[in-house]
Amino acid sequence: IASSLLAFPACELSDCLVKMNWGLSFDVVEEARNHRKMLRAVHTSKKNLYTPGKELDSAIEAYAKVFMPSLHEVFAGKREYEAPSVEVAWVWHLHKLDPIAYKNDCEAAFGMVLHAPSGTSPFLFSQRSGHTDSATSSSQFAISCNIRDCARRQAAFLWQVRGINYEDQDFLGSAVLRYVMLLGLMRKHPKSFIVPTYDMDLIWHTHLAWPHVYASDCIKIVGRIVAHDDSVNDRTEGSKLNRSASQTRQLFFKAYGSAWEKRGAMYNGEPPAWFWSDRARAAAVDAAPPPPPPPLPFTPTSGQQGADYWRGYQAGGQD
Numbered sequence: 001i002a003s004s005l006l007a008f009p010a011c012e013l014s015d016c017l018v019k020m021n022w023g024l025s026f027d028v029v030e031e032a033r034n035h036r037k038m039l040r041a042v043h044t045s046k047k048n049l050y051t052p053g054k055e056l057d058s059a060i061e062a063y064a065k066v067f068m069p070s071l072h073e074v075f076a077g078k079r080e081y082e083a084p085s086v087e088v089a090w091v092w093h094l095h096k097l098d099p100i101a102y103k104n105d106c107e108a109a110f111g112m113v114l115h116a117p118s119g120t121s122p123f124l125f126s127q128r129s130g131h132t133d134s135a136t137s138s139s140q141f142a143i144s145c146n147i148r149d150c151a152r153r154q155a156a157f158l159w160q161v162r163g164i165n166y167e168d169q170d171f172l173g174s175a176v177l178r179y180v181m182l183l184g185l186m187r188k189h190p191k192s193f194i195v196p197t198y199d200m201d202l203i204w205h206t207h208l209a210w211p212h213v214y215a216s217d218c219i220k221i222v223g224r225i226v227a228h229d230d231s232v233n234d235r236t237e238g239s240k241l242n243r244s245a246s247q248t249r250q251l252f253f254k255a256y257g258s259a260w261e262k263r264g265a266m267y268n269g270e271p272p273a274w275f276w277s278d279r280a281r282a283a284a285v286d287a288a289p290p291p292p293p294p295p296l297p298f299t300p301t302s303g304q305q306g307a308d309y310w311r312g313y314q315a316g317g318q319d
Contacts, residue, residue, distance in 0.1 A: 028172075035123050055087070056148060059091050060147050064141050068141045082126065091151075095145065095147060099226075109141040175203050180221065181256055182196055182204075183222050185252060187223055198266065199265035204228065232244075
């Protein structure tokens with residue numbers, strides 16, 4: 001798949017990947033919708049799940065000491081699977097955003113990488129608080145990445161992907177295609193820091209929620225398990241994110257002959273105050289996407305020409 005990605009003209013690439021389920025191993029569009037439902041539930045939760053404190057710490061403890069050992073018992077045939085509470089589902093999601101740490105932590109504790117059982121979704125959650133069922137496993141599960149910092153960084157992700165366009169089948173289908181194209185760039189340019197736009201980033205985060213599938217798909221498409229670093233967020237001129245976004249824009253155009261930028265998929269700025277104070281409004285699904293830019297006054301012949309025009313849409317995802 002990866003070798004063919006860069007060989008296909010843009011007009012043929014879409015049809016090819018659709019026939020192959022975009023090269024991925026599950027219904028990504030449906031899971032992207034489930035993903036956003038979970039993000040909205042986290043945002044409207046009465047608990048503070050974004051900043052360090054008692055409530056987030058309690059969720060982390062329930063995840064590590066009860067949910068994960070219980071999930072291991074599901075795969076050992078000792079119990080039926082029960083969806084976690086929204087706060088535990090959130091912590092599980094944050095842990096999986098670091099695929100290398102998650103894989104290593106699972107294998108150290110359980111000898112296998114745990115994931116949502118077949119027929120379920122990693123984004124489904126129950127209405128109960130915490131995860132109170134006891135586990136009989138004696139396995140000690142330690143988290144090697146900083147969940148508290150990750151929760152803080154991910155707090156504004158919903159703001160970037162809350163538009164109604166993220167409910168649209170065609171927009172999400174295009175996002176999956178563009179994400180797989182991004183993976184193609186990662187294969188071709190393994191030393192470059194390849195930056196997604198937010199439509200791609202939503203699909204990337206969704207893919208990460210299925211760790212066993214993510215590993216298999218990455219090896220198939222990229223040739224390695226792709227690390228995910230959400231700590232690169234400085235958008236100032238000359239920063240790593242700024243420079244890498246510019247490079248990705250040019251590489252994307254050169255490889256595929258199509259724009260890396262996409263209406264409704266670019267950085268929306270920092271969330272306004274009401275995003276935090278009016279959580280119900282912030283979590284609404286009827287938010288309109290930003291207006292389109294004026295038509296290009298020329299046909300770009302390079303990624304840089306497009307970049308000069310799209311200055312207001314410059315930085316992509318990586319949150």
